[in-house]
Amino acid sequence: MSKQSGRRRFLLSAASFAFRVAVVVILFGGGGWFLLAHPETPVPSHWNPLRELKVTAPITPITRFQLNRALADESQCRATLAEAGVSFAAMDDLIESENCGIPGRGLLSRLTSAGVNAVETSCTTALRLTMWEYHVVQPAAQEHLGTRVNQLRHVGSYNCRQMRTTQGETSAWSSHAKADAIDIVGVRLDDGRSLTLLSDWQAAGPEGAFLRQIWRGACDWFRVVLGPDFNHLHADHFHLQGPGWGYCR
Incomplete structure (x- = not known):
């Protein structure tokens, strides 16, 4: 994991801790709970710890x-994906x-805007993949390639x-034995191009930069991320795994 990515993750963790402290202060300062819980609260949902996750929120x-919280509650996980x-x-x-x-089993065939070949997986893996696609993959495709991702290509969960x-x-036992992981081999773009890790990971141009950025960004949504730089067994795919102690390589 790069120093820049590590620093960004540290800052996010510090900000999250500071926010939790601030929420506690508000709640015990009188009136805070009512402010957050009221149906017409002025606090935006993505800043309100009492509101449910929305994939497309900032x-x-x-x-x-x-x-x-959504990962721990299957009904909420499914509702978040449906929304x-x-x-x-x-x-x-x-x-x-x-x-x-496969606990929380479902057939995943489309994310927020990119399709996937229908795959049986867990709701938790589907939700993590959705957050990655929306907040990392699509913005990186626009930034580096000037287009959007039409399909995420995988080799199973x-x-x-x-x-x-x-x-x-x-x-x-592998994390795949409980569908707690999915292996991504490449993408197809709206302009018709196809990129694969096997062919484009080492590319010096925007294609390589795009793949490296989405690899780094996956570490924000999955706890274990293994790619071509890890070992030859991962030369052609990203291993994106939910459970784990946190490893990005």
Whole structure:
């Protein structure tokens, strides 16, 4: 992870902490709770910790709080996706074994504006992917490529298997075994161009800059992000994983 990205994440964390302290002061200062909870509160929803997450709202220090609450509540997760226009058709939970299955299962076929080949995944993965697409991928495409992303290309989310390393398979279970991750291999743009990590990651022009920016930006929405610079097993895709201690490489 770059120094600039690390500094940005530190500043966001510090701002989030300061905001939480300020909210506590307001709530215990008298009248604060009423101000936030009132249906006609003047506090914008993206600044109000009592309001639900909206994908398209501006990012503030409490967005993380709202996101974590949606990730912890399946009904709220699904409602947030529906409000954003995401196509995530509900399916019964998949239970294959103690280690394999998909809680909060659905069929994801479209994000806020980019399509995806229909994929079974968890609501939490779909929500993280949606936040990344809206707040990172589309702005980066406009900035570097002058167009929008028409489709995110992936090679799946759910796979009942153990982790793979450069030394071989381990005894630990992969995050894919619970659909807690998705692997992105490239994008198709509105102007017809297609970019892949295998072909364009090392590109010196705007295509390479775009891919590197969306890799860095994924670290704001997923806790584990692995790309071509991690090892040869990830030479052709981003591994975007929800659970984890925080690792971006």
